[in-house]
Amino acid sequence: xxxxxxxxxxxFMSCRSRVFNVKDxxxxxxxxxxxxxxxxxxxxxxxxxxxxxxxFVIEYTLFSNGRxxxxxxxxxxxxxxxxxxxxxxVFYYFARLDYMNELWSxxxxxxxxxxxxxxxxxxEYLKGTLIPSMTASPYHDDFEPSSGLFQPFSTFLCVVVIxxxxxxxxxxxxxxxxxxxxxxxxxxxxxxxxxxxxxxYFEHRNYLPILGVFIALAFGVARCEGRLKLLLRAAVGVYxxxxxxxxxxxxxxxxxxxxQAKVWAAEHPNSKRAQDQLLNHYINIGDADGIDGxxxxxISVHGDELPSLLVAYWVQxxxxxxxxxxxxxxxxxxxxxxxxxxxGAAQMLKTFDAEIGREQCxxxxxxxLVELVGTMREAGKLEGEVIPIIIAMQTxxxxxxxLQEVEVGVKILGDAYEVMPRYDLRLLQAYYSAQIGDFELAxxxxxxxxxxxxxxxxxxxxxxxxIKVTEERIRRLAExxxx
Numbered sequence: 001x002x003x004x005x006x007x008x009x010x011x012f013m014s015c016r017s018r019v020f021n022v023k024d025x026x027x028x029x030x031x032x033x034x035x036x037x038x039x040x041x042x043x044x045x046x047x048x049x050x051x052x053x054x055x056f057v058i059e060y061t062l063f064s065n066g067r068x069x070x071x072x073x074x075x076x077x078x079x080x081x082x083x084x085x086x087x088x089x090v091f092y093y094f095a096r097l098d099y100m101n102e103l104w105s106x107x108x109x110x111x112x113x114x115x116x117x118x119x120x121x122x123x124e125y126l127k128g129t130l131i132p133s134m135t136a137s138p139y140h141d142d143f144e145p146s147s148g149l150f151q152p153f154s155t156f157l158c159v160v161v162i163x164x165x166x167x168x169x170x171x172x173x174x175x176x177x178x179x180x181x182x183x184x185x186x187x188x189x190x191x192x193x194x195x196x197x198x199x200x201y202f203e204h205r206n207y208l209p210i211l212g213v214f215i216a217l218a219f220g221v222a223r224c225e226g227r228l229k230l231l232l233r234a235a236v237g238v239y240x241x242x243x244x245x246x247x248x249x250x251x252x253x254x255x256x257x258x259x260q261a262k263v264w265a266a267e268h269p270n271s272k273r274a275q276d277q278l279l280n281h282y283i284n285i286g287d288a289d290g291i292d293g294x295x296x297x298x299i300s301v302h303g304d305e306l307p308s309l310l311v312a313y314w315v316q317x318x319x320x321x322x323x324x325x326x327x328x329x330x331x332x333x334x335x336x337x338x339x340x341x342x343x344g345a346a347q348m349l350k351t352f353d354a355e356i357g358r359e360q361c362x363x364x365x366x367x368x369l370v371e372l373v374g375t376m377r378e379a380g381k382l383e384g385e386v387i388p389i390i391i392a393m394q395t396x397x398x399x400x401x402x403l404q405e406v407e408v409g410v411k412i413l414g415d416a417y418e419v420m421p422r423y424d425l426r427l428l429q430a431y432y433s434a435q436i437g438d439f440e441l442a443x444x445x446x447x448x449x450x451x452x453x454x455x456x457x458x459x460x461x462x463x464x465x466x467i468k469v470t471e472e473r474i475r476r477l478a479e480x481x482x483x
């Protein structure tokens with residue numbers, strides 16, 4: 001996405017640097033190429049739409065006085081397209097308001113809290129890029145959201161700083177070195193660092209927005225004259241050398257999975273992802289004391305969250321084989337009745353399902369999953385996001401099938417299909433129906449799988465092959481009977 005965005009901007013600047021002539025085929029050719037690249041980028045990731053915002057920033061700052069050889073209507077049209085790039089995400093948000101509200105219900109922060117928090121996140125992006133760290137971690141899921149303008153007080157300070165920067169950019173609009181980097185940076189974060197119900201902090205969102213700051217710095221240094229030019233170039237040289245030195249030291253940490261797991265877990269004790277990495281390391285080397293330390297820390301911090309307790313119970317029963325007690329079944333089932341299924345809990349259900357299938361767990365079998373998922377289902381907690389629901393119901397179906405309750409499992413897969421019509425669910429129903437000898441019903445499910453709509457943009461690529469594989473498995477089960 002970033003590469004396509006940069007290609008779009010290169011094409012735009014190539015077009016904008018030419019003298020406008022309606023008979024110039026290059027102008028229209030470059031315009032079509034820009035549109036093609038933008039459409040290609042949309043297939044990769046929708047956030048490529050921010051290219052239009054970058055175009056607006058370039059036009060609004062670099063070409064704020066227009067450009068000799070370009071008519072005013074063309075300048076206004078480009079600005080209009082840029083403003084359209086700002087408006088489209090808002091239109092989409094309100095067009096999918098029910099879906100957005102559903103996503104907000106899955107977050108532990110509100111829309112207002114996210115907007116306030118992002119003021120701190122944006123300045124963290126700047127600090128983290130301009131003042132790099134040797135031990136910088138990619139884990140930021142422990143970033144505490146702002147609960148109010150003064151909670152924490154740094155939220156207020158960040159809002160003031162950002163307001164001052166935007167005000168300065170507006171006031172000095174025609175001073176390229178002031179307006180361009182500010183509008184580019186904040187414009188680049190317009191989509192993912194404002195009103196969308198997504199996670200608070202991910203550094204990859206900063207890759208393109210920070211580019212404007214460095215372009216302005218490089219341009220400013222190149223424009224200086226005399227002693228100031230030599231002084232600034234020397235400062236840049238020292239800064240680059242410092243960054244290279246830190247990168248060299250950081251590469252040693254990034255190249256050592258053991259060291260990074262320990263360092264990042266120590267720096268981010270509240271990060272589930274950092275703790276998971278360290279936990280996996282201790283499991284791989286069989287360090288019981290290390291495992292105990294991580295699990296107990298996770299429970300102390302996230303003990304009121306079902307996914308964390310499921311992780312602890314999995315370690316307890318499937319890794320430590322019941323030698324230690326971190327959490328009781330009653331505590332897990334109590335939370336299962338209160339918390340709506342999410343991706344984390346669903347993934348742990350899949351983990352239990354796989355471990356039970358390999359008979360790796362002590363005291364945990366299919367009946368545990370039947371009881372657990374059944375409890376969530378009866379309590380009305382299988383709702384909200386579709387994918388976790390599908391994972392939970394597939395897990396429940398497999399558990400019933402392992403208990404020789406195949407017809408019940410097939411029915412549950414049918415219930416899952418009602419939640420989200422997926423051809424693979426129908427194929428599972430077909431295969432399990434064939435297992436109990438109902439080949440006519442299996443044939444019916446295969447035909448329904450063929451008619452099932454796409455459940456994601458790639459499902460059609462594998463659909464026919466999956467159907468052929470399932471039909472072959474059913475033929476083998478039929479032992480020569482016509483299918």
